[in-house]
Amino acid sequence: MNYPATTEQFAAPAAPAPAFIGQGTAVEQSRAVAEVQAAVIVARQFPRNEAQTIAKMRTGFAQHSLAVRSFFRFRRGTSNVSGETIQFAKELARCWTNIHYGVHELRRDDAAGESEMQAWAWDLETNERASTTFIVPHTRWTKTDGGTRLEDPRDVYENNSNNGARRLREMIFSVLPDWFREQAKTIATNTLEKGQGDKPLAQRTADCIAHFEGLGVTVEQLEENRSGRPSGKWTNLDLGQLSIISESIRRGETTIEEEFPQQRVTAAEITRQHADATPTQPTTEEQAPAEGTGQWPAARQPGSGATS
Numbered sequence: 001m002n003y004p005a006t007t008e009q010f011a012a013p014a015a016p017a018p019a020f021i022g023q024g025t026a027v028e029q030s031r032a033v034a035e036v037q038a039a040v041i042v043a044r045q046f047p048r049n050e051a052q053t054i055a056k057m058r059t060g061f062a063q064h065s066l067a068v069r070s071f072f073r074f075r076r077g078t079s080n081v082s083g084e085t086i087q088f089a090k091e092l093a094r095c096w097t098n099i100h101y102g103v104h105e106l107r108r109d110d111a112a113g114e115s116e117m118q119a120w121a122w123d124l125e126t127n128e129r130a131s132t133t134f135i136v137p138h139t140r141w142t143k144t145d146g147g148t149r150l151e152d153p154r155d156v157y158e159n160n161s162n163n164g165a166r167r168l169r170e171m172i173f174s175v176l177p178d179w180f181r182e183q184a185k186t187i188a189t190n191t192l193e194k195g196q197g198d199k200p201l202a203q204r205t206a207d208c209i210a211h212f213e214g215l216g217v218t219v220e221q222l223e224e225n226r227s228g229r230p231s232g233k234w235t236n237l238d239l240g241q242l243s244i245i246s247e248s249i250r251r252g253e254t255t256i257e258e259e260f261p262q263q264r265v266t267a268a269e270i271t272r273q274h275a276d277a278t279p280t281q282p283t284t285e286e287q288a289p290a291e292g293t294g295q296w297p298a299a300r301q302p303g304s305g306a307t308s
Helices: 023-045 052-061 064-068 088-094 153-175 180-193 201-214 218-223 236-250 268-279
Strands: 069-076 079-084 098-109 116-123 126-136 139-142 146-149
Touching: 052 180, 052 268, 064 236, 069 116, 069 146, 088 098, 088 153, 088 180, 088 236, 098 153, 116 153, 126 153, 139 153, 139 268, 201 218, 201 236, 218 236
Parallel strands: none
Antiparallel strands: 069 079, 098 116, 116 126, 139 146
């Protein structure tokens, strides 16, 4: 039995095209297409030299100023969260060459209080592309106030940028070789351990303590953060970790109160302070005479000049 052919279409209808496209928009669209085509052609004609990329990476992460900005750390609950920053990922992409990356805000809904964004990275040589689309609520969350709706356009922009940077970092890492990333981490860590310049360890320790004292952090709090080790026994790794904490505080990823909580008073210290504040009992010589004896201590004899 022959059935009549049907013309019913099950595909989703195409999105309506704009009725009018301005000349500037048309030029920009053509320029974007031509730019991508040219980038692909150039990447194929001038492929990366891995030996040169490794040399550039080693030179870059041997600089102390870059190594300090390469890592972050903040507290989440009772544990510490650490990793590489977006500056670390961008420097790797620059050294690896022929990589395009970016963050786009696809849609902003002020009524719903959210933005739809996309982060992506593209290796033009291997044609490996990683992208993710995510929703960013226009909300700032704090432990004390909870969620706060953002109304200022600048606050919304900064909130979107911070969330987009974290996704962009992961997209760049997705298209880079793992060994390249691990080598860079090792070099940056060694640079932090060696410190800046040829200053001796004692001088760098004193500079670190002075820096944190300017932020209101005492030496005792620093030593407690370093597992109770006194400052005289700090190593290069301790100073490197404190440098990472300082940069994370500056970027607003953590706070001084979270990294350096106020020192707690132990039960033994409370007992000792209570004992020091309790007045002592009068000695035998200063005690009043026993009832019925009529005798006074020598210091209290009439005519001795002592007052009762």
